Amino acid sequence: EAQVTQNPRYLITVTGKKLTVTCSQNMNHEYMSxxxxxxxxGLRQIYYSMNVEVTxxxxxxxxxxxxxxxxxxxxxxxxxxxxxxxxxYFCASSLSQGSNEQFFxxxxxxxxx
Amino acid sequence: xxxxTQMEGPVTLSEEAFLTINCTYTATGYPxxxxxxxxxxxxxxxxxxxxxxxxxxxxxxxxxxYRKETTSFxxxxxxxxxxxxxxxxxxxxxxxxGNTPLVFGKGTRLSVIA
Numbered sequence: 001e002a003q004v005t006q007n008p009r010y011l012i013t014v015t016g017k018k019l020t021v022t023c024s025q026n027m028n029h030e031y032m033s034x035x036x037x038x039x040x041x042g043l044r045q046i047y048y049s050m051n052v053e054v055t056x057x058x059x060x061x062x063x064x065x066x067x068x069x070x071x072x073x074x075x076x077x078x079x080x081x082x083x084x085x086x087x088x089y090f091c092a093s094s095l096s097q098g099s100n101e102q103f104f105x106x107x108x109x110x111x112x113x
Numbered sequence: 114x115x116x117x118t119q120m121e122g123p124v125t126l127s128e129e130a131f132l133t134i135n136c137t138y139t140a141t142g143y144p145x146x147x148x149x150x151x152x153x154x155x156x157x158x159x160x161x162x163x164x165x166x167x168x169x170x171x172x173x174x175x176x177x178x179y180r181k182e183t184t185s186f187x188x189x190x191x192x193x194x195x196x197x198x199x200x201x202x203x204x205x206x207x208x209x210x211g212n213t214p215l216v217f218g219k220g221t222r223l224s225v226i227a
């Protein structure tokens with residue numbers, strides 16, 4: 001089954017404790033990205049990757065890192081989480097940057113205390 | 114730049130009521146237009162799309178017509194069900210795609226009560 005998977009689905013952590021949210025897709029998609037979804041603000045893009053070893057900042061990259069060592073995986077790293085990073089996070093992939101249909105993971109709800 | 118404006122929610126309807134969720138866009142040229150749906154606890158998924166003016170996209174009883182003259186792509190359904198309760202996002206690809214394949218509206222939450 002074609003899908004984007006994220007882990008964990010739910011996470012409660014404390015300020016400053018490094019964490020990683022994994023994202024994996026099995027569709028051989030080149031383009032992957034991370035969004036955060038907050039009430040009243042819709043979806044905002046954090047980082048994106050157009051292919052292996054190619055990553056770049058989205059609209060709200062501060063406090064986040066990513067890596068793309070393999071085509072299928074695109075982990076999101078919070079080196080020192082803060083309460084303002086409490087949010088719902090989505091990973092998405094598409095065939096290419098020019099391919100309009102995006103496939104989304106189920107989301108990770110993160111709470112930083 | 115290219116943008117999408119959706120009606121504010123939440124929208125609450127009784128089962129079998131008629132649904133309209135308004136979406137207007139600002140874009141250079143005539144991009145494809147999309148509606149995505151996010152069911153509770155899930156990620157967004159494509160609901161329907163239209164690729165050119167006057168096209169009608171349809172899926173699961175939902176329809177939307179690409180209206181060039183009013184720059185709109187309103188989502189409609191004749192008879193909603195409780196299972197349609199979700200957040201709906203209108204989207205379009207920005208002309209200068211920049212870093213994202215799609216620009217999303219802020220979403221409209223629909224609640225359908227039995």
